[in-house]
Each structure stands twice: as C-alpha cells, then as structure tokens.
Amino acid sequence: MKTITIKDTQASEVTKARVKVKKKPVMAMLFFGCISATAYFYLMGHQKLVTDTFTKGGWYAAYPISAAFLFSFIHGAFASNFLSVLGIEAKK
Amino acid sequence: MKRTVILISTFILIMSMVASAFAGGPPPKDLLKGYFTETNEANRSVQFVKDNELIATTLFLNNEMSMQDIRLDKKVMVTLDKHAGENVIGDISIMFMDLPLKKIGALLLIGLIGGLLSGFIGSGGAFVMTPAMMTLGAPGAIAVASNMCHKFPKAMVGAYKRYKYGQVDIKLGLVMAVTAIIGVEIGIKMQKYILNTWGNAGSNLYVSVVFVAVLVIVGLIVARDAYKLSRGKAEATTPKLAKALMNLNIPPMMNFKVAKVRISAWVTIPVGLATGMLAATIAVGGFIGVPGMIYVIGASAMVASATELVVAFIMGCYGSVQWAISGLVDIRMTLLILAGSLVGVQLGALGTTYVKDHIIKIVMASVMLIVAISRGAKVPGYLSDVGAMKALDPQFTAFLNSVSFWALITALGSAGILISFYMVKGMMEARREEKQSVLETTYV
Numbered sequence: 391m392k393t394i395t396i397k398d399t400q401a402s403e404v405t406k407a408r409v410k411v412k413k414k415p416v417m418a419m420l421f422f423g424c425i426s427a428t429a430y431f432y433l434m435g436h437q438k439l440v441t442d443t444f445t446k447g448g449w450y451a452a453y454p455i456s457a458a459f460l461f462s463f464i465h466g467a468f469a470s471n472f473l474s475v476l477g478i479e480a481k482k
Numbered sequence: 483m484k485r486t487v488i489l490i491s492t493f494i495l496i497m498s499m500v501a502s503a504f505a506g507g508p509p510p511k512d513l514l515k516g517y518f519t520e521t522n523e524a525n526r527s528v529q530f531v532k533d534n535e536l537i538a539t540t541l542f543l544n545n546e547m548s549m550q551d552i553r554l555d556k557k558v559m560v561t562l563d564k565h566a567g568e569n570v571i572g573d574i575s576i577m578f579m580d581l582p583l584k585k586i587g588a589l590l591l592i593g594l595i596g597g598l599l600s601g602f603i604g605s606g607g608a609f610v611m612t613p614a615m616m617t618l619g620a621p622g623a624i625a626v627a628s629n630m631c632h633k634f635p636k637a638m639v640g641a642y643k644r645y646k647y648g649q650v651d652i653k654l655g656l657v658m659a660v661t662a663i664i665g666v667e668i669g670i671k672m673q674k675y676i677l678n679t680w681g682n683a684g685s686n687l688y689v690s691v692v693f694v695a696v697l698v699i700v701g702l703i704v705a706r707d708a709y710k711l712s713r714g715k716a717e718a719t720t721p722k723l724a725k726a727l728m729n730l731n732i733p734p735m736m737n738f739k740v741a742k743v744r745i746s747a748w749v750t751i752p753v754g755l756a757t758g759m760l761a762a763t764i765a766v767g768g769f770i771g772v773p774g775m776i777y778v779i780g781a782s783a784m785v786a787s788a789t790e791l792v793v794a795f796i797m798g799c800y801g802s803v804q805w806a807i808s809g810l811v812d813i814r815m816t817l818l819i820l821a822g823s824l825v826g827v828q829l830g831a832l833g834t835t836y837v838k839d840h841i842i843k844i845v846m847a848s849v850m851l852i853v854a855i856s857r858g859a860k861v862p863g864y865l866s867d868v869g870a871m872k873a874l875d876p877q878f879t880a881f882l883n884s885v886s887f888w889a890l891i892t893a894l895g896s897a898g899i900l901i902s903f904y905m906v907k908g909m910m911e912a913r914r915e916e917k918q919s920v921l922e923t924t925y926v
Contacts, residue, residue, distance in 0.1 A: 426821075430817070430821065433813070433814060433817060434581075434814070437578070437581075437814060440813060440814070441557065441577070441578045441812065441813065441814065442557060444809075444811060444813045445515065445533070445557070445577065445809040445810065445811065445812075446533050446534055446809055447515070447533060447534070447806075447807055447808055447809030448534070448807060448809075450806075450809065451803060451806035451807040451809075453806075453813075454631055454802075454806045454811040454813050454816065455631070455802060455803060455806055457813055457816075457817065458631050458632065458634065458635045458802070458813075458816060458817070458820065459635060461635070461817050461820055461821075462635030462636070462638060462639055462820065462824060465820065465821055465824050466635075466639045466824045466828070469824045469825040469828055470643075470828055472825070473825070473828055473829060473832070478829065478832065478909075479832065480646075480647055480831075480832040480835040481832075481835040481836050481908070481909075481912050
C-alpha cells in the first residue's frame with residue numbers, strides 16, 4: 391500500500407466533488423416556500439375573520455388545531471428543505 | 483411492542499374522553515367572549531353579544547371603570563365581578579393585539595430560538611414564550627393558549643426528525659406521556675387545594691418556591707454531571723441510582739429497546755407522575771421529565787431529550803384541544819411563533835447528531851439555573867403579598883420584575899449561543915473527518 395501526500399486544496403476539491411453528487415432540494419424548497427408564504431399572507435391579510443372564527447370555541451376548536459397541523463406540514467417541509475439547501479444536514 | 487403501543491394509545495383516547503388534563507393549568511371557565519355593541523352613559527351599562535349568541539346581554543361597569551374602557555370594534559374577554567352584584571364587569575381585556583412588523587419580527591425570533599432549544603434538549607422555549615407574548619401585549623390566558631397550540635406541532639416535527647436519527651424511544655415516550663397526564667390531573671387537584679387554603683398570594687408563593695427549588699436542585703445535579711464528563715473525570719455510564727433501580731426485579735418489567743433499559747414499571751410510573759404533577763404546577767414538565775429519564779430510568783441524555791419531544795407532543799396536543807375548545811387561541815401568534823420554531827426545532831434536532839451527550843446536559847443545566855433566577859426574583863414580592871415580609875418599595879418591585887424578565891431573555895439567548903457554538907464546532911470537526919476519510923479512501 392502506498393500513501394500519497396496531497397495538498398489540502400486538492401483534498402477540498404475532492405470533498406466538494408463528492409458533495410456535489412447529492413442534489414439539493416431547491417425545487418421542493420421553492421414549492422413549499424410558496425405555499426407557506428401564501429398561507430401566511432392570507433392569514434395576516436384576513437386577521438379579523440380568522441381570529442373571530444377560530445376563537446368561537448366548542449367544535450370551532452378544530453380550526454386552530456388543524457391549522458397548526460397544516461402549517462407544521464407545509465412550513466416544516468419548507469424548513470427541512472431550506473436547511474438542506476443551505477447544506478446543513480445531520481451527521482451520518 | 484405493537485401490543486403495548488395499541489394498549490397505551492387506547493388508554494390515551496379513553497383518558498381524553500373522561501378527563502381534562504392540561505400542562506400549565508386548565509383554561510379559565512368564567513370568561514365571557516364577544517363584542518360590545520352599545521353603550522349607555524346614563525346608567526353606566528353596555529350591551530354585550532357573546533360568541534355564538536344573537537341576543538345581547540346588559541352588563542354594568544364597576545366603579546373604577548369609565549366608558550373609555552369600552553371598545554366597540556374589538557373582540558374582548560370579560561370577567562364578571564360576582565361580589566359587586568349581578569352582571570357587573572370585573573375586568574375587560576382586548577383579545578387580539580395589533581401586530582405591527584416589529585412584534586411579528588419579535589415573535590419569529592423568539593420562535594426560532596425557542597425551537598432550537600426544544601429540538602436540542604427536548605423541552606424549553608415555553609417558559610419564555612408566554613411571558614414574552616404577555617410583554618408584547620397579549621392577555622395571560624391568550625398567551626398560555628397560543629403557546630400551547632404552537633408547542634405540539636413543533637414537538638411533533640422535532641420528534642419525527644430525532645426519530646429518523648434513531649434517538650427516540652417511542653414506547654418510553656408513550657409510557658411517560660400517559661403517566662404524566664395522570665400526574666397533571668393530580669397536580670391540578672393539589673393546585674386547587676392550595677388555592678382554596680392559602681388564596682392567590684399563597685398559591686403564587688408555593689408555585690414559585692417549588693419552581694426555584696426543583697430547578698436549582700436538578701439543575702445543579704445535571705451541571706455537576708456535565709462538568710465531570712466534560713473534564714473527562716467520568717465516563718458517560720448509567721447513573722448509580724438508575725443502575726440500582728434496574729436491579730429491582732418487581733414485575734411488570736418494561737423493556738425499552740432504544741434507551742437500552744430494562745426496568746420495573748414501578749420505577750417508570752412515578753417518574754411520569756412527577757413530570758405531570760410538576761408540569762401542572764410549574765408549567766415546565768420537561769425540566770423534570772428529561773433528568774428523570776436520565777438519572778432514574780437510565781436513558782442517555784440523547785435518548786431522553788429526544789423522547790421528551792414525544793411526551794411534549796402528546797401532552798401539548800391534549801392541552802391545546804382544551805384551550806381551543808375554550809376559544810382562547812390567537813392563531814396568528816401561534817403560527818408566527820411556529821414559523822420560527824419549525825426551522826429552529828429541526829436545526830436543534832440535527833445539531834444533536836454533531837455533539838456529545840454531555841453537551842446536551844451543559845445546555846440544559848445552564849437554562850434551568852438561569853430560569854430559576856428569573857422566578858426567584860419574584861419570590862420577595864409574593865412573600866410580601868402573604869404578609870411574611872413588609873411591603874416592597876415600588877421601585878424595588880419594578881427592579882425585580884425587570885431582573886425576572888431579563889433573566890428569561892438571557893436564558894434563551896445563552897442557550898441559542900451555546901447550541902450554535904457546539905453545533906458549528908461539531909460540524910467543522912465532522913467536515914475535517916470527512917475530508918480525512920476522502921483522502922484515505924482516494925489516495926491510499
């Protein structure tokens with residue numbers, strides 16, 4: 391077995407080349423980002439209607455609970471893809 | 483495993499039908515929500531239309547109120563002063579504050595750091611969210627409800643991420659959650675008993691003393707352990723107490739595969755009960771749940787903090803339904819905090835894959851001890867309320883309140899800095915290692 395010493399710059403290029411193989415989920419991030427942003431704009435644009443309806447109590451409780459679930463899926467997916475696009479991923 | 487999960491899930495469902503448990507106390511029952519429609523200066527009365535009702539009720543202002551306190555354009559919460567007479571208003575709060583950009587920015591930032599903390603140590607964030615929302619101008623009940631409703635989806639996303647990293651013990655989480663829900667019920671009953679016996683001031687004092695005592699004692703234990711581990715004076719082994727308890731062969735024995743623990747249910751159940759009881763009392767059950775899972779049950783800090791997210795999800799879901807039924811969730815605040823915390827919680831969760839077990843303990847101990855200072859600053863005020871101390875100077879009271887608030891902000895800020903520091907350090911080390919391994923595989 392023969393060990394070759396190479397420069398650090400060469401090593402970093404090899405690492406970069408390996409990283410490049412993995413495609414970043416830019417499209418998924420944009421897709422979920424757009425849905426999430428639209429949902430937030432709608433919410434903030436109709437504050438009175440939303441707050442009135444969501445606080446009627448009783449069976450209306452389904453609104454805030456399902457909105458929390460819905461936003462966690464949409465915005466959670468965006469956040470996950472956003473972190474991947476930034477290159478922040480869990481250690482394997 | 484499957485049978486246990488089904489059994490526990492069924493139990494949760496049944497419990498949710500017959501009981502009402504909430505972390506952080508139950509929603510208030512004597513609140514009226516709705517709009518003022520007309521004012522009558524002559525007899526100091528107002529017409530009030532309650533939610534889901536078409537006919538207005540006549541309410542009367544109390545002696546301290548003026549007609550300027552009545553807003554016709556905003557939804558309000560009204561409490562009646564039953565001692566002052568029939569339909570006399572005791573207090574009015576505007577339910578939904580205006581949200582200018584500055585407040586939206588503040589909510590997003592608090593959410594981000596709170597989420598980071600939650601994803602990293604399994605709990606936290608909640609202790610600062612409610613006071614922060616109240617400082618921004620939300621009424622107390624709305625702040626508690628909105629915080630609770632953001633907690634469960636955040637915990638769900640965090641738990642899912644950490645499950646993918648192989649850190650979550652679902653069975654342990656379910657057992658803890660079920661027993662904690664029972665603990666919350668007991669905790670609420672104790673709270674009510676204390677409230678009836680000692681009154682509001684006594685109850686506040688009791689809650690604060692328990693809060694400070696528990697956080698200081700447990701925080702110091704965690705800090706000592708983390709210090710030893712960071713100095714390399716000890717190895718990350720199962721704590722002595724947990725080892726001794728694992729030797730107790732009292733059936734039924736429970737086997738937790740991910741946590742790598744086999745322990746009697748008679749040990750697991752009290753930990754869950756204590757978590758729930760404290761959650762009902764001091765509203766930060768995770769500060770007991772995580773150390774309980776580490777030092778009593780014997781799970782690693784990594785597994786305990788990840789599993790706590792399952793507990794937070796189930797308990798948060800349960801509490802949120804109750805608060806939403808009372809109609810007190812300001813969904814705008816919930817979703818704005820969630821926008822920040824969903825990024826933070828995933829960042830915190832993946833951060834755990836870059837750090838060693840004791841780093842989680844360092845962060846947890848720091849947060850617990852600073853939060854204890856925050857509540858400790860309130861104790862002199864409560865002591866003077868019950869008459870154990872002479873009345874405090876108003877300036878001193880204001881000073882203590884500002885110490886309390888800034889301690890919370892410091893806790894959140896320092897946690898954010900610590901987590902980011904260790905995470906970046908871990909990532910840089912990992913990158914170096916990866917570079918090294920590429921070198922070895924490519925050129926050797």
